Amino acid sequence: MTFWLIQTLNGISYGMLLFLLAAGLSLIFGLMKILNLTHGSFYLLGGYLGLATFHRTGSFVFSVLAASCAIAVVGIVIERIFLRRFHLQELPQVLVTFGFLFIFSDLATLVWGGNPQTMPKPAILASSIQLGPFFYPSYRLFIIGFGVLVAVVLWWLQEGTRVGAMVRASVDDEEVARALGINVSLLFTLVFAVGAFLAALGGVMGGPIVGVYPGADFEVLLLGFVVVIVGGLGSLKGALVGGIIVGLLDNFGKVLFPELALFTIFAPMALILAVRPEGLFGRE
Amino acid sequence: MMTPSVKTPSAAIMSALAIAGGIALLLALPALLSTYYLGLVVQMLIFALFAMSLDLLIGYGGMASLGHAAYFGVAAYTAGLLALRLGASVWLALPAALVAAALTAAVFGFLALRTRGSYFLMITLALSQVAWGIAFGWRTLTGGDDGLTGVPRPALGPHWSLADDTSFYYFVLLGTAIGAAVLARIVSSPFGYALRGIRESETRMAALGYHVKRYKFTAFVLAAIFAGLAGCLYAYDNRFVSPDYLQVARSAEVLLMVILGGAGTLIGPAFGAALIVLLENLISAYTERWLMVIGVIYIAVALFAPRGIVGFIRERRAKPAPRPEVR
Numbered sequence: 375m376t377f378w379l380i381q382t383l384n385g386i387s388y389g390m391l392l393f394l395l396a397a398g399l400s401l402i403f404g405l406m407k408i409l410n411l412t413h414g415s416f417y418l419l420g421g422y423l424g425l426a427t428f429h430r431t432g433s434f435v436f437s438v439l440a441a442s443c444a445i446a447v448v449g450i451v452i453e454r455i456f457l458r459r460f461h462l463q464e465l466p467q468v469l470v471t472f473g474f475l476f477i478f479s480d481l482a483t484l485v486w487g488g489n490p491q492t493m494p495k496p497a498i499l500a501s502s503i504q505l506g507p508f509f510y511p512s513y514r515l516f517i518i519g520f521g522v523l524v525a526v527v528l529w530w531l532q533e534g535t536r537v538g539a540m541v542r543a544s545v546d547d548e549e550v551a552r553a554l555g556i557n558v559s560l561l562f563t564l565v566f567a568v569g570a571f572l573a574a575l576g577g578v579m580g581g582p583i584v585g586v587y588p589g590a591d592f593e594v595l596l597l598g599f600v601v602v603i604v605g606g607l608g609s610l611k612g613a614l615v616g617g618i619i620v621g622l623l624d625n626f627g628k629v630l631f632p633e634l635a636l637f638t639i640f641a642p643m644a645l646i647l648a649v650r651p652e653g654l655f656g657r658e
Numbered sequence: 659m660m661t662p663s664v665k666t667p668s669a670a671i672m673s674a675l676a677i678a679g680g681i682a683l684l685l686a687l688p689a690l691l692s693t694y695y696l697g698l699v700v701q702m703l704i705f706a707l708f709a710m711s712l713d714l715l716i717g718y719g720g721m722a723s724l725g726h727a728a729y730f731g732v733a734a735y736t737a738g739l740l741a742l743r744l745g746a747s748v749w750l751a752l753p754a755a756l757v758a759a760a761l762t763a764a765v766f767g768f769l770a771l772r773t774r775g776s777y778f779l780m781i782t783l784a785l786s787q788v789a790w791g792i793a794f795g796w797r798t799l800t801g802g803d804d805g806l807t808g809v810p811r812p813a814l815g816p817h818w819s820l821a822d823d824t825s826f827y828y829f830v831l832l833g834t835a836i837g838a839a840v841l842a843r844i845v846s847s848p849f850g851y852a853l854r855g856i857r858e859s860e861t862r863m864a865a866l867g868y869h870v871k872r873y874k875f876t877a878f879v880l881a882a883i884f885a886g887l888a889g890c891l892y893a894y895d896n897r898f899v900s901p902d903y904l905q906v907a908r909s910a911e912v913l914l915m916v917i918l919g920g921a922g923t924l925i926g927p928a929f930g931a932a933l934i935v936l937l938e939n940l941i942s943a944y945t946e947r948w949l950m951v952i953g954v955i956y957i958a959v960a961l962f963a964p965r966g967i968v969g970f971i972r973e974r975r976a977k978p979a980p981r982p983e984v985r
Contacts, residue, residue, distance in 0.1 A: 409724075409776045456957065464776045465722055465917060466960035472910045473956030480949035592906065599784050607777070633798070636791025643784060647769045 376508045381629055382622065387514040387583065389621020390521025394576035395594055396601035396613040397528060398569025404545050404608020405565050407462060411471040412452060413573050414595030415478035420445045420574025421586035422486050425493050434496035442574040449570025453563050475591065483588050493581025513582055520579065524572070525614050532610060541565060545608055597624065600643045606656025615654060684831060688824040696827055697895075702935045703834040704891045706928035709915040710841050711884035716913070717922030718845050719877045720857030721771075724779045724909050725786030726885055728766065729759040731904030732789055733886030734893035735800060738809040748812030752890055759886025760879050762789065767878035771871060786909055794901040805900030809893050820894075830891050837884050842924060844880065853877055910956075918959050920966025929967060 395417055402410050424441035431437065452474060460466040494500075495513045502509040532538040544551040544558050552558050576594070577586065584590075601620045605612025620639060627638030646653065687699055708730060715721045733755040740746040740754055766785045773781055793800045800806065811826055813819040820826045844850050855863045856870055864870050893899045902908065911934065919930025937955070942948040963970060 403776065403780075407776050409779050456961075460960065463964075464779060465716075465913075465921075466964055467776075468722070468724065468779060468910070469914065469917065469956045469960035472914075473953040473960070476907075476949045476953030476956065480947055480953065484947070484950075596784070596787050596906070599780055603781065603784055633795050634792075636795050637788070640784070640788040640791055644769060644788065647772075647781065651769075651772045 379505075380508065380510065381625055383510060383514060383518070385622035385625035386618055387517045387521075387621070388580075388625055389618035390517050391576045391580040391584070391617075392594070392597055392601050392621050393521055393614050393617030394524060394572045394579070395598045396605065396617055397524075397610060398572040399598045400602045400605070400608055400610070400613045401541075401565050402569045403602065405541060406457075406562050407464070408457060408467050409464065409471070410566075410569070411468065411595065412474040412478070413471075413569070413598060414591035414593075415475050415482075416445050416449065416570045416573035417577040417580075417594050418482055418586065418591035419448070419478055420577030421493070421581050421590070422482055422491075422577075423574070424578030424581055425491055425586060426486075428493060434494075438575065438578045441578050442571045445574035446567045446571040450563055450567045453566040457566075458559070458562070475595075479588070479591055482591075486586075488588050490585045490587035491581075492585045493578065495582040511583075517579060517583070521614075521617075524575075525610070528610055537561075537564070597639070600639055603643055603653060604646050606653025608657075609653070609655040612653055612655035688827055693823055696823055698935065698939055700827055700830050700895055701892075701939075702932040703830050704888050704895060705912070705915065705931035705935050707834045707837045707891070708885055708888035708912050709919065709927035709931040710838060710924050711881045711888065712912050713916050713919075713921055713924055713927040714841060714844065714853075714877055714881045714884070716916055717920075717924075717927070718850060718853045718857060719874060721774075721874060721878065722779055722913070723770075723782040723878075723881075724906070724913060725766070725770075725782035725784075726881070726912055727904050727906075727908035728786035728789040729763055729882035729885040730889035730892070730908070730912075731793065731899075731901075732762045732889070733759040734889035734899045734903050735793060735806070737890040738806040738893050738899040739799070741810055742806055742808065748814065752812075752887075755890045756883050756886045759882045759889070763879045763882030764875075767875050767882075771874050771878065783906060783909065786904060786906070790901055790904040790906075793904055800901075803901065805898055805902075807898055809897045809899060811894055811897065826894070830895065833887060833891050837887055838924070838928070841884060845924065849873070849876070911952075914952075914956055914959060916966075918955075918963065918966055920968030920970075923966070923968045926966050926968035933967075 395413065398416075399410060399413050402408055402413075420441050423444055424437045427437035427440050428434065452470075456470045456474075457467060460470065499513040499516050501512060503512045503515070504510075530538075532541065540551070540556045541561055543554070544556060544561055548558055577590075597620055601613060601616040603616075604619055605614070605616025619642075623639045623642060624635070627635040631638060688696060691699065708726075712723065712726045715723050715726070736758040737751045737755040740751040741748075746754070766782065770778055770781045770785060794802060796802070811819065811821045812829065813821075820829045845853075852863065852868055852873055855866075856868070856873055860870050863873075889903060892903070912931075915930040915934050916927040917930070918933065919928065920926030934955075938948065938952070941951050945951070959966075965973070
């Protein structure tokens, strides 16, 4: 029983990191129709930058914010200079975002080396707390709470603010939104920056539990795609529910069927594609 | 639409001479090149076939797949496993590998072909990861990360081994030539023209009475078979199969080869493939930062050569109707 509870919490906390990644991936896809392969790099670079900042300053909160903001700026530059000109041309988009994925991957290995690194936990969250019959790391519980908080904030941004309404309108019909005077191209940059910010946030926050290592960019990117496919494109709710599902599948797969770990993620994805290609919360 | 090239008699003679010269050169290469460079040409031929198979999807069918390495790898694993575990001859292993690639493509195509555009890219990518996951995780069958070592070079008969580099080169040349000839035949057949029509407008082709989905599915499976042939040849060439055969980076690389050469031309992607193989070998000899270099190449191709080498040459010749961009 304890085993199942602990593994469930582990799965959900990893799922929250995947949610941070997939929320941006899904929004970018929903609004701009871009398959952003560089998203994995945002996660990886966020993790490394957070670590480097932490070694300099010793402040966890500052490192999280500084790394995420820096990556948001990188996102803006890529969107403005390289992706803007290829609106709705998926082949050049794939080439550009894949090119940056390679460049950043190599850059990270060059700067930070090939060994996995772990970010220290903030002091307050370093211990474990008792949950009934067992102890559980408080940092992982914090990640779960933080994920819920981000979900609520994003939901409020999307449903309760003027900018959110403009984003929703542009997702539904970009041309009409433009005709109504909505500055869609500014929204593109904004959403891309927010997506990059969230991916980097996932990278830094995940640092203490999953670490930062070469290849993490490709790994989380693919899991992020599975989350988006399972949850549905352009849907925040889908990214959250999909993230938790994939986090749980990944965790239980690794613990229970180590040989077929990846299969436990991809088989349900194929099933969803077969019966509900638009995803759990996607629209037709 | 492709602009049918109108050739004057002298141009026809010139291109016939060029083709004959090319064939003669390819046949004479083993006498001209050292073992190292002959091995490089073998790789170029294999990836040329791989890129041409993807061009059938992208350039003619308008289906940009980001998971084409799945069929390359599935066929390579099938051929390797049959040879290593059952001692099967190439006459059994190669056809079985092509069937395995076709069956995989039938399942993946069934799932992916409900979508198009960027979503199709993402789903083909995710599905190819299923194959990668099995190759990587199922250690008892595939050897996992270590791969399958010692895949033998094929022997056509009890006393006819292709182990030496020259006969293996001719084997690969023959395989690529057959693949290229069949692909060229497919794209110039009524089926090929229907595919082009589907690329331009699915609704119009459906209105004309074409069963659009069946055409796309057939093209998807056919492309996988030729990718599978390339994968088998690569396994025989390396004498080794690993999960790298099916990874995303390989799917992206073959996509780059197609676009760099010029999608929708067959010959362009073949040259794109040769160029990338050559660059990879040249540059990695000088620097460890090959990944960064190829990353820059990806971006440069998108920015400066979106229609590829062949498209660039055609534009320079200022033909009246340039090919529309493939989306």
